Each structure stands twice: as C-alpha cells, then as structure tokens.
Amino acid sequence: MSESAVPALLPTYAPYPFPVVRGAGERVYDAAGQGYLDLYGGHCVALTGHSHPRVVAALRAQAGDLLFYSTAARLPVRDAAAQALVDYAPAGLGSVFLCNSGAEANENALKLALKRTGRSRLVAFQGGWHGRSLLALSVTDDPKLRVGLESHLAPVEFLPFGEMTALAKVDWASVAAVIVEPVQSIAGVRTANRDWFEALRAVTAQHGTLLIFDEIQTGFGRLGAPFAADLYGVTPDLLTVAKGMASGVPMGGVLLSDALARTVTAGELGSTFGGGPLASAALLATLAVIRDEDPAARARTASDTIRRGLTGTVVSRVRGAGLLLGLECGTQAKALKAFLEARHILVGGSADPTVLRLMPPLTLSDAGLEEFLAAVRAFPAAQVAA
Ligand SMILES: Cc1ncc(COP(=O)(O)O)c(C=O)c1O
Numbered sequence: 229m230s231e232s233a234v235p236a237l238l239p240t241y242a243p244y245p246f247p248v249v250r251g252a253g254e255r256v257y258d259a260a261g262q263g264y265l266d267l268y269g270g271h272c273v274a275l276t277g278h279s280h281p282r283v284v285a286a287l288r289a290q291a292g293d294l295l296f297y298s299t300a301a302r303l304p305v306r307d308a309a310a311q312a313l314v315d316y317a318p319a320g321l322g323s324v325f326l327c328n329s330g331a332e333a334n335e336n337a338l339k340l341a342l343k344r345t346g347r348s349r350l351v352a353f354q355g356g357w358h359g360r361s362l363l364a365l366s367v368t369d370d371p372k373l374r375v376g377l378e379s380h381l382a383p384v385e386f387l388p389f390g391e392m393t394a395l396a397k398v399d400w401a402s403v404a405a406v407i408v409e410p411v412q413s414i415a416g417v418r419t420a421n422r423d424w425f426e427a428l429r430a431v432t433a434q435h436g437t438l439l440i441f442d443e444i445q446t447g448f449g450r451l452g453a454p455f456a457a458d459l460y461g462v463t464p465d466l467l468t469v470a471k472g473m474a475s476g477v478p479m480g481g482v483l484l485s486d487a488l489a490r491t492v493t494a495g496e497l498g499s500t501f502g503g504g505p506l507a508s509a510a511l512l513a514t515l516a517v518i519r520d521e522d523p524a525a526r527a528r529t530a531s532d533t534i535r536r537g538l539t540g541t542v543v544s545r546v547r548g549a550g551l552l553l554g555l556e557c558g559t560q561a562k563a564l565k566a567f568l569e570a571r572h573i574l575v576g577g578s579a580d581p582t583v584l585r586l587m588p589p590l591t592l593s594d595a596g597l598e599e600f601l602a603a604v605r606a607f608p609a610a611q612v613a614a
Pocket of ligand 1: 328331334
C-alpha cells in the first residue's frame with residue numbers, strides 16, 4: 229500500500245500512500261507540494277503545529293551551541309526546561325525525570341512504584357494503552373501485542389474504566405500502583421467522569437497505592453486545560469508525558485510528587501539521551517508557545533465548533549474533550565476516513581472500528597476547521613443512510 233516502503237525498513241507500519249517531506253502549521257506536504265490538513269497531528273505529536281517557527285529557531289540555535297552532552301554534565305538548557313515544565317505542571321508535582329518516549333516514561337514510573345511500595349501487583353484499565361516495553365505492555369490492554377510474551381509480563385488486574393463499583397472490589401493494600409489514561413485515546417476516546425477520578429484518588433491515597441496518570445496524549449493543553457489532572461481536579465503521585473511536549477523532538481518525562489521525589493537516589497533512574505540539549509530546547513520553546521498563544525483556550529473553542537458543526541452529519545456523537553475527539557460514525561467510519569483522505573484531510577482511526585479520532589495541532593485555524601466540517605457535510609447522503 230505504501231510508496232515509501234523500502235526493503236531496508238522493517239515493514240512494521242502501514243504508512244499513507246504518499247511520502248511526507250515537509251510540514252507547516254496544520255498541514256503536511258508531499259514531494260509534489262500537495263498539502264494535507266493534518267487532524268491526526270502526526271499521531272498526537274504536532275501540538276504546536278508542524279515546525280513551529282519558534283521551536284525551529286530554538287533548535288537551530290541549540291544545535292549550533294551544543295548538540296549533545298550526557299547526563300554526566302549539568303546543562304543549563306536542561307535545568308531551565310525542567311523548571312519550566314514543573315512550573316506548568318499541576319501543583320505538588322515538583323520534579324521531573326526526563327527520558328525519550330512515552331513507553332520509557334511509563335516504564336520508569338511503574339518501576340519506581342514497585343520499588344517504593346515493595347508490592348508486586350499493578351492495576352490498569354480495560355482499553356488502556358501505555359506502550360510496548362515490557363512493564364508498559366503489562367499494563368496495556370492490547371491482546372495482539374501481548375501474544376507470545378505473556379509469561380514475561382507483570383501481573384496486572386484490568387478493571388472496567390470509569391466504573392465506580394469496580395474500585396470497591398480491589399484489595400488495594402497489595403497494589404503498588406494503578407495507571408490510567410485519563411481519556412482512553414486509542415480505545416476510541418473513552419472518558420470517565422470527575423467523581424470517578426476523585427474516588428480513584430481517594431481509595432489509592434487511603435491504601436498507599438501510587439496513582440499514575442498517563443498524560444502522554446492528554447497533556448499540554450490538549451483537553452482544554454494544561455493536564456487532565458487540572459481538568460478533573462485530581463493530582464496523581466506520578467504523571468507521565470511525551471508526544472507533543474517538545475513539538476516533535478523525541479522526549480518523555482515522569483513528573484513526581486514531592487514526597488516521592490525526595491526518595492529517589494543518585495543513579496537510580498537514568499537514560500543517555502534523557503533531557504538532551506535539543507529536546508530540552510524544544511520543550512522550552514514549546515512551553516513558551518503555550519504561555520504566549522494559549523493553545524488550551526483554542527482547543528476549547530475549536531472543540532465547541534467541531535461539536536456544533538458535526539450535528540446532523542454522519543457523525544452521530546462526538547466523544548472526548550478539547551482537541552482529543554472521537555467521532556462515532558457507526559459502520560461508516562472507514563468510508564468517511566477514506567473520503568476525507570481523498571480530500572487531503574488526515575484523521576486517525578482507533579481500536580473501535582466505529583470511531584475516528586481527531587488530535588490535530590492545537591493551533592488549528594478557523595479555515596482548517598471549516599475545511600474539515602465542509603468535507604464531512606459533503607460525505608454522500610446515501611452513505612450516511614446506509
Ligand atoms: C497514552 C499513551 N501512552 C503511552 C504511549 C507510548 O508512547 P511511545 O510510543 O512514545 O513509547 C502512547 C503512544 O501512542 C500513548 O498513546
């Protein structure tokens with residue numbers, strides 16, 4: 229299916245039938261200069277838009293100064309990025325361990341929870357997705373990725389997401405940590421209500437179980453608030469970040485409660501490239517864009533416009549918050565995705581074959597929004613009725 233597939237590259241992905249050679253704002257371009265409105269956001273990564281000029285300028289300057297030095301040295305750019313990140317994070321999460329990806333962030337958060345509590349059990353949620361490294365995969369509810377590895381995975385109890393009664397049935401005193409994707413993106417943008425998050429926080433605090441929020445997709449304004457923790461008014465013990473935090477430069481992080489941070493000793497966590505100069509410069513620039521352009525506010529208004537604009541179309545219901553949205557399309561999801569792609573509009577699929585996902589740059593313009601809504605409205609009525 230792919231023009232870009234070459235034998236040298238292991239065929240583990242199913243790429244678009246066109247190569248992407250350039251990106252600017254909400255669009256990516258192929259070699260012929262054809263633009264595509266990117267509502268998939270390069271898999272929820274292009275938070276500030278593609279190649280935001282301020283992020284690019286910061287990277288150019290940093291590359292000229294210092295491409296890399298290891299964690300053996302103190303780097304002023306890393307110190308500044310860490311400080312800016314904890315200043316932006318929910319109160320009470322005052323330190324960060326910087327790494328390179330979402331899986332690495334979750335792996336370290338889970339490891340730390342197991343070590344600190346001395347307990348061996350973990351709790352996660354049905355439909356949750358946390359990464360492909362072994363501990364992250366252990367808490368990921370994706371049977372096809374777990375096949376063949378079952379005996380290597382940690383023991384995990386998967387509870388129904390958002391169900392209050394399930395919380396009461398767990399022997400929390402033996403559980404090291406519970407990890408939750410506050411909005412389950414890959415599962416089809418499934419949400420839970422505030423009461424449930426409050427109950428989860430209360431029961432874990434009561435039994436000394438550490439609460440981990442995986443905010444790898446939901447962080448940095450995506451939901452219309454800085455983090456889901458802010459939206460739901462619940463502060464976890466650990467909060468993991470990655471994806472858009474450095475606007476596309478690979479980076480991940482584990483934010484820790486002050487109490488937990490005090491227990492971490494030198495050398496206990498580590499990563500050669502963690503918080504390297506380029507990623508740190510990109511994170512600093514991303515946070516500056518967030519401060520100056522308030523993309524969370526844009527996520528809220530754009531979300532409202534999309535919800536209103538899709539009324540009466542093939543999309544029967546819109547799930548999610550801010551600009552992490554799931555479009556319920558019944559049997560028409562695949563046809564709508566292909567229809568939009570033919571009009572050079574990219575959207576995401578999900579594990580639910582009836583739901584398409586939108587996770588565009590938070591800088592999405594009115595023109596981009598209107599282009600998308602007009603295309604959905606143009607989806608043939610016969611197919612809507614089918
Ligand atoms: C919610 C969530 N957690 C963790 C990950 C893993 O991140 P990475 O692919 O950077 O390892 C992903 C990736 O899609 C994700 O969506």
